[in-house]
Amino acid sequence: MTTSLEPTQVEDRVPARTILDVSELRKRYAPDRPLVCDGLTFQVREGEFVAIIGPSGCGKSTLLRMMSGILKPTSGTVSLHGRTISKPPPEMALVFQDYTRSLYPWLTVERNVRFPLAKDKSLSKAEKAERVARALDNVGLTGFESYHPGALSGGMQQRVSIARALAFQPQILLLDEPFASVDALTKEGLEDTLLDVRDRMQDAGKTMLMVTHDIDEAIYLADRIVVLSKPPCMVAEELVIDLPKPRNQIETRSHPEFLRIRAHIHDVMGLTDQRRGAGGSPATHGKGH
Amino acid sequence: MMRSALTTRVLPWVAPLLLLVVWEYAGRHTTSIYLPPASDVAKALREDWMWEHTTRDLLPSLKRFALGYLAGSALGILVGLAIGSSRRVAQYTGPTLEFLRALPAVAVMPVAILLFGLGDGMRISIIAFGVLFPVLVNTAAGARSCRQERIDVAEMFGLSRLQVIRRVILPSAVPMISAGLRVGLPIALIMMVVSELVGGKNGIGFYLTQAQSLFDIAGMFSALVILGVLGNLINWLYVRVETQQLHWGAHL
Numbered sequence: 001m002t003t004s005l006e007p008t009q010v011e012d013r014v015p016a017r018t019i020l021d022v023s024e025l026r027k028r029y030a031p032d033r034p035l036v037c038d039g040l041t042f043q044v045r046e047g048e049f050v051a052i053i054g055p056s057g058c059g060k061s062t063l064l065r066m067m068s069g070i071l072k073p074t075s076g077t078v079s080l081h082g083r084t085i086s087k088p089p090p091e092m093a094l095v096f097q098d099y100t101r102s103l104y105p106w107l108t109v110e111r112n113v114r115f116p117l118a119k120d121k122s123l124s125k126a127e128k129a130e131r132v133a134r135a136l137d138n139v140g141l142t143g144f145e146s147y148h149p150g151a152l153s154g155g156m157q158q159r160v161s162i163a164r165a166l167a168f169q170p171q172i173l174l175l176d177e178p179f180a181s182v183d184a185l186t187k188e189g190l191e192d193t194l195l196d197v198r199d200r201m202q203d204a205g206k207t208m209l210m211v212t213h214d215i216d217e218a219i220y221l222a223d224r225i226v227v228l229s230k231p232p233c234m235v236a237e238e239l240v241i242d243l244p245k246p247r248n249q250i251e252t253r254s255h256p257e258f259l260r261i262r263a264h265i266h267d268v269m270g271l272t273d274q275r276r277g278a279g280g281s282p283a284t285h286g287k288g289h
Numbered sequence: 290m291m292r293s294a295l296t297t298r299v300l301p302w303v304a305p306l307l308l309l310v311v312w313e314y315a316g317r318h319t320t321s322i323y324l325p326p327a328s329d330v331a332k333a334l335r336e337d338w339m340w341e342h343t344t345r346d347l348l349p350s351l352k353r354f355a356l357g358y359l360a361g362s363a364l365g366i367l368v369g370l371a372i373g374s375s376r377r378v379a380q381y382t383g384p385t386l387e388f389l390r391a392l393p394a395v396a397v398m399p400v401a402i403l404l405f406g407l408g409d410g411m412r413i414s415i416i417a418f419g420v421l422f423p424v425l426v427n428t429a430a431g432a433r434s435c436r437q438e439r440i441d442v443a444e445m446f447g448l449s450r451l452q453v454i455r456r457v458i459l460p461s462a463v464p465m466i467s468a469g470l471r472v473g474l475p476i477a478l479i480m481m482v483v484s485e486l487v488g489g490k491n492g493i494g495f496y497l498t499q500a501q502s503l504f505d506i507a508g509m510f511s512a513l514v515i516l517g518v519l520g521n522l523i524n525w526l527y528v529r530v531e532t533q534q535l536h537w538g539a540h541l
Contacts, residue, residue, distance in 0.1 A: 094442065
């Protein structure tokens, strides 16, 4: 239990090799528009679960879209295994916040999950079916293959989009506020599904990068948290989460460390200051990087 | 119970039956030859349309209708998809299409006659021209409204631009395309009749002009009945297929 609450030299603590390297990333949508991201720099190591949190509207989704290669940065680079990303790399899959907009309602659950495999000619039909079945089993949706997404609940639809990303067998899974559109109970279930899936996956597939505005969710799931500042976003702090594994909704969330990290992130994000008013400590909005 | 069965099943038939009765009565008691009683029209329906003129006029009409409708729809979907999924194509073609769209299809007929003569080519192309724009405009709007997330997902999975258009943009535009196709149906029917009014050798439009010039007023009305039934039947079939196939449309 040596969770450091100071800005951490993460490099010393995690020996695994860097898989994603975000360097001096800046984004401006148009010359006359303000900066969305201003010099973001951080690394993701192989097998790590990194959560990126920041206040709403701080450019988290922009960051994720740049990291996945679907949006070009104004300056700076994202490299995967040392190569700069210029288009969506085959090693990544992305799960969006809004499942109703990212699933294909005209396809059945089975065909939605098979969608990323359709153009892969190296796989036989049986292999594809096998992968789809395994992905659906991983998220607990066996038996719903022939349903259309519209016939399923929100939580189940988000499971479908997670299964679709899993069937692609990415080395890195990017998640854009994956549980922001479901109710609190469903959300806990989905969080645990994600942790289960991660435990069952091969080493290469364990790397996950999640963007969220939910501090508790980030602490519960992640090995490391990157806290972003208000827009234009910069890295305000990086934190290693040393909570014991396997994590558990009741025990983990009531762990003294959990509560301490939580309070600390509130401080970093400047949330506590507002409530404490003039009496609060002003020295918490540090830029840790 | 009786009451609701009565209102839903019986009431819709009251007005048409009443109309028939009035028509029949007025037709028998007028001296005008322009209003034959309904029973005369029924007789014409039986004598002419079972089945001599059905094979001689209705089937050729339906063939032109089908060919023109298919050609216009296919072209409308293709061009609409190109416009809806590429801003550059939309910019290049926009003003030209707006101009062509404003032309009434009927007004284009003389041009079509010059280009294709008085044969089926002219008729089919006129029907296609009438169907083209409602389908094209709807397809373009449908393609343009495709959720960016759906396109992003497909690009993340490595699909090429063409694959994205075929596998994501096209299917998500299908409900809108379908609405355009439905709007195109009655237009195709109108253009079918209009195109047969000039220089034809057969077809319902030809039958209409023949009956009119021979003062076969009952025959003329019988053609109108056939057209009404045909229009309803086609629309009913279309809506049936649409509701069956597009149950997911509400979740787009």
